[in-house]
Amino acid sequence: MNTETDIGMQTPLPSVLAFSNIALFLDFDGTLVSIASHPDAVTLPPRQRRLLSTLQTRLKGALAIISGRRLADMERLTAPLPLTLMGCHGAQWRDSDGTRHAERLESEATVHLGAALTEFSQRHPGTVFEDKTYAFALHYRQAPQYERACRDTMTRLWQAHRDAYQLTEGKCLLELRHHACHKGRAVQRLLDTPPFRLRTPMFIGDDRTDEDAFPVVNAHGGFSVRVGEAAQSQATYRLDSVEEVLSWLERQTRSMSR
Structure with missing residues (x-):
């Protein structure tokens, strides 16, 4: 069973970053929306929907949601937003133009x-x-x-x-x-292609599966962000809750509009 690596406590993210050259990767449950008692009870509220649409525009498409949910579930939850989506921890994915891909499975x-x-x-x-x-x-x-x-x-x-x-x-x-499910490989796959290529990566996630992505982001000099308390994590920054994630991202969009 995988365990996290103890590298000490993470530091809070700066209030505002130079965000226009960021490639933004977001987990879904526990990061963009609160975890529900049953996976099917989750919806994407209007606030998050507006925020994702704005980020997609401001980052010129360099925004992806990378989730453990199936791609079909992510498409249903985020429709009709034309986002890059990765389901099953990256084993299935959809480009922002709607092209779908999947790893082979026995x-x-x-x-x-x-x-x-x-x-x-x-x-x-x-x-x-x-x-x-x-x-x-x-x-x-x-x-x-x-x-x-x-x-x-x-x-x-x-x-x-x-x-x-x-x-x-x-x-x-x-x-x-x-083994095809690995958020770190999912992030690297996107960083090798436009519009993510040549941008500084940021991954925000709240769970152990997100730990696979943090070392990749760190190796590229990016921002790895753990949501919630995690003394053992490879993330270098933290945000305390879903509400703080949303507020922080909204602050970046306001800064980029000035």
Whole structure:
């Protein structure tokens, strides 16, 4: 199971940056919107929708959302905004012009994992199984009494499929992620192409899966930002909450309009 690297406490972001040359990468749940009790309960409020539209224009398209959700879910949540979207931690992605891409996937393992976790969730009321195509998440936020059972089951499945999947932990969830799912590689892929190329990267994220992206951003001399408390993180900066993320980004858009 992945762990974070302790590099000390992060420092608050400067109030205003020279933002016009930034390539901005944003996580979704816990960064742009608050985490809900069930993934399907999440929507993209008007405030965030306006902010993303403004950022897309001001950054000349150098804005991407990189999420653990499936690409189809991200397209539904952000429609009709013409954003660059990366789903399944980067295994699926859509360019801002609508062109879609996806890593190849072996179907036998996905069928086995999906069936096993569907059965587990049915036998443990309150747990939520989320099939993300390239990743399989088991949520226990609404059933903390089953945390140990979730851990035991996910560990057993990981041991059976560890050649293709890694086991990671998030906020009240465990996830088996295909090796194609890696936010660091997703960021690097975008930085190699316009309109992101030759810009200073910034990644804002709140969870352990976002830690994969922070070293890539740091290596490019960019801004890696962890949302919330995290004594162990490779991020160099922090913002304390979703509200602070939104307020900080709105401040940058006002500064760029002057």
